[in-house]
Amino acid sequence: MKGLRLLFFCGVFCYLYLPIVILVGNAFNLNRYGLRWDGFTGKWFVAMWNNPGLMEAARHSLVIAFAAASLATAIGALAAIAFTRYRFPGRRLLQGTMMTLMMAPDIILAIALLVLFVALGIALGFWSLLLAHITFCLPFAVVTIAARLEGFDPHLLDAARDLGASEGRLLWRVVLPLLRPALISSWLLSFTLSLDDVIVSSFVTGPAYDVLPLKIFSMVKVGVKPEVNALATIMVGLSLILVILSQLFHKEKNTP
Amino acid sequence: MGADSLLDIDGLGKAYGNNLVLDDFTLSVGHGEFVTLLGPSGCGKTTLLRLVAGFETPDRGRITLDGADLIPLPPEKRQVNTVFQSYALFPHMTVFENVAFGLRLKGVAGDELGRRVATVLGDVRMDGFAQRYPHQLSGGQQQRVAVARAVVNRPRVLLLDEPLSALDARLRREMQGELKRLQRDLDMTFILVTHDQEEALSMSDRVVVMEGGRIAQSGTPREVYEEPSSLYVARFIGDINLFPGTVRDRLDEKHLRLDIFGQTVVAETRRPFLPGQAINLLLRPEDLRLGEGAAKVAPSFGGSIVERSYRGSTLDTTIRLDDGPVLKACEFFDEDDPDFDYRVGERVQVSWVKGWEVVLADGE
DSSP states (O other): OHHHHHHHHHHHHHHHHHHHHHHHHHHHHHSTSSSOOOOOOOOHHHHHTTTTHHHHHHHHHHHHHHHHHHHHHHHHHHHHHHHHHHOOOOOOOOHHHHHHHSSSSSHHHHHHHHHHHHHTOOOHHHHHHHHHHHHHHHHHHHHHHHHHHHOOOOOHHHHHHTTOOOOHHIIIIHHHHHHHHHHHHHHHHHHHHHHHHHHHHHHHHHHOOHHHHHHHHHHGSSSOHHHHHHHHHHHHHHHHHHHHHHHEEEEEEEHO | OTTEEEEEEEEEEEEEEEEEEEEEEEEEEETTTTTEEOOOTTHHHHHHHHHTTTOOOSSSEEEEETTOOOOOOOGGGGEEEETTTOOEEEOOOOOOHHHHHHHHHTTOOOOOOOOOOOOOOOTTTOOTTTTOOOSOOHHHHHEEEEEEEEEEOOOOOOEESSTTTTSSSHHHHHHHHHHHHHHHHHHHHHEESSOOOHHHHHHOSEEEEEEEEEEEEEOOHHHHHHSOHHHHHHHHHSEEEEEEEEEEEESSSEEEEEETTEEEEEEEEOOOOOOOOOOEEEEOOEEEEEEEHHHHHHEEEEEEEEEEEEOOEEEEEEEEEEESEEEEEEEOOOOTOOOOOOTTEEEEEEEETTTOOEETTTOO
């Protein structure tokens, strides 16, 4: 019985992680096509480093992800505060449209944004890409932050004002510190969403501003290149670090 | 508005949509007074507190503190602090930071800040807890911190919104004493909102019983308990027994002759009544006297014991009178008579201590 359980456990883990293990293994495999293990090498990492197109795309992706995550979290925080603190006409409608945006297939959003950018005469490149990424990250940011805000005792805000805090002090001394875990979650979530987006990016960016997922996509059309494996390995490592970091922050939230 | 009054509330009105929560509410509170607003939920007592604190704006009326109009001021500019029912301690700050919050905003810093926070934590007996976080404290300790956080700002008036309702009965009684002591020591004006009549009676200098956004009665705890102005007030504060009857005539300035279940009863009251008017004679359970002794006193009514329950220091009984009404009596144990008790079904004569009755017009 115990052996069976262990077998099941291993099966699930293999199912989930075997592809990643193979990818990481191939990143260090001397064999170019990964058909068999020919010995250990670090040369694909060097090849990756020396591939200017790939490195540029990676840099672009990180810049876009960083900017989109930061802006989406900032706008999302303000929107979430407005939704939960104030009663204004159109509040429900606005909140509803946020949900719609989250549910809508990426392809619809991608086409809609493309049509909009073309109509407004915005050149496809950095700015169009950034605006698009903020757009699809925003609802996730709002939902994450609003959930935390709704968990507050509403009297906390009354108490702060009662003790002499103006609206500005209230925001900086009470609301934002309390929101910190939600802001971090929102940022990490937005960063990940932005980093691995293919569909929206493929529509709204131009040839001058290539991003990593699109670059990899075009590179693997003619077979998986080992430098892509190397890059993917680095990204897996990076995600692992982010997950560990977010867990640490989560822990800190529970025992402040 | 008395010369020594601190907070004056005059003709205050507040409605939410069609729901009139406060209606022409007028109250003056003197410096150092402990006033309790007592009433069931929905009587407007919490709304009144929020209006004084500045979280709501009244539709009508005035609120002045030391003669200065409070209504145009936002909550952060009023010399009034609130202790919230949920305590509303900032979860991301230590006890020290919570208490220091208001002082820091006023520019108090350094040694003075540390000294004032330490003093007030001592006042509420929470020294040694300064570096804890609220979630590491028990309910009673959080309550003390919430009080400390408010009084450290030396408000002219401290508002307490059902501050003890989340505590268990024993802790609540303990905190009642503590709050009363703190109020005396600090010589601060307290306005407490509660639906707990025991809390209101034991702590306050003055009890304001509220009904539907208005004052039903305002007076010392003794006045509202012993001389309730209406059945509503009498019912809300403690248990009551009612003897329905009619007025026969007035004997003199102080005494009235009543007909109750065919007996003539002389009752004390200074209030005006007309002959033939329907009344209720009101008696508290501890006013009633049972047993053979009662038979010699007129008036007395026959009845039988329906239920008895032992309460340690008192024996509570339920009696059904032959004339109909069901009464509750509460008698202290007599040390000379250790066997003092009743059997269910036992016949008794019911009377009361003369002069402790209250006459209320029927429907009042």
